[in-house]
Amino acid sequence: MLGFIISMIVVGLIAGAIGRLVVSGTSGMSIPLTILLGIIGSFIGGFLGYLLFHKDAQAGAFQPSGLIGSIIGAIIVVFLWVRFSGKKHVTR
Template identity: 35%
Template sequence: MPVSGIVSALIVGLIIGALGRLVLPGKQSIPIWLTIVVGVVAAFIGTFLANALGVGDTRGIDWIEVIIQVALAAVGVSLVAGFYSRKRVS
């Protein structure tokens, strides 16, 4: 994978992870690097799901794909925040 692909994956992961955190109520006490990782994973899985559903490649902005990615990021951030805070308390 070229460097530009890695950089773009990190930028997309940051955006998707941040949007996932925004839709969750309350404070999530996880570091930004973990938000990026969750966002990158959610972006990859969301793209796969959108393509499997046949809505991954439409004209213009793929809004359904973005919604799937953000929803997955919100679930991922919620799960990771629960595990992360539980690990830090113990």
């Protein structure tokens, strides 16, 4: 169980960091928020993979995905966070 939690944190950090690199306007995001959005993105990536490819259908719709699916899910989640977080960035 502890190994699963640690692996989710590591995958969340990697996926969230790549999501932050891809999506602009993420400079004010903290590391814990990056990890959290990466973990959420991992589950969204697993859900999308399940819907599209029906892989691991016996495990159910909500499952952690591979690193590629996690990155795609994290990009989606980070984009939505930046879009709907309500923080307005002033550019000069």
